[in-house]
Amino acid sequence: MIVGSVREGRFGPVVADWFRHQADLHGEFAVELIDLADTGLPLELPAVPPALQPDLLRPAGMTDLTARLDAADAVVVVTPDYNRSFPASLKAAIDWHYTEWQAKPIGFVGYSGSSGGLLAIEQLRQVFNELHAHTVRDYVSFPRYYELFEADGTLRDPQGAEAAAKVMLDQLLWWGSVLRNARRDLPYVTNR
Template identity: 40%
Template structure:
């Protein structure tokens, strides 16, 4: 039996009408069968608030979810060869919860499928003491890959790739969770 862990699934776009919802919804139909994890949702759109009180509440909620998570899966688009300002704001708003935890990426976009956004995020998370995992899932020309009901056309290869990602992420999540329980992170970070 696989050891259980907590996964935070993070939206990489906060735009109204974002395609990110389609990708996240598709992931949420498949991931629960692929890993033994409780899945929490973290959405940078929650930080776009009309009042400081609402924003503070959103920050507290996100902070709790990030702290609880043993692993992260970031679903990122690519804009002008980079990731979004909303995602950067989310990352920069919370320093500690990334440390000693694995991060996987699912990306989407036009011709590059978001791969350049992933490579930039790897650099950022190196500074935050996180371990980004090798396996990724990437959707080139993403809008054309999904039908009007949000189903992926021709999903075979992508599902196999997602399974590999889920296995790697699970291994890192469980291994680093044990590590954090064995050695107090504050002693080394």
């Protein structure tokens, strides 16, 4: 699970903690949290995209991030909607990697004012599609998140969000299993 916002005072860790609990209740996932605020992630990319440089040495601070993305069978992105899009830190994490996303399912948990992160999620679907990842259909969304959570991080009315999380986790489990086996049995090929 990736927390995409690195802003001071961000709400992403609260949403991530809530979702991690849902994944624990589901019982089929070993969740590892990647908080981009704790990652040595440069926003500037090299002149030639990393996807075209197989021998690219990523900055040392990204070693753990790269290994964890590579090992993941599925990824959940926790993202806010900033000005009708997603955070630059999240785009940098995506763009620094290529094969780590290929043939893997991606799920989304969004939060923001009125859209609940849906504007960011729709753009992220396009980006991940370009990288040969599979975005699952269902998502979890928290419009006006600041009205939905208690100070301790619990939801005031959790039923709808819990049901949405269960559906998305079921989809991630299915796609994660199928695509893991497919990557093992038949390496994924792109035209890049």
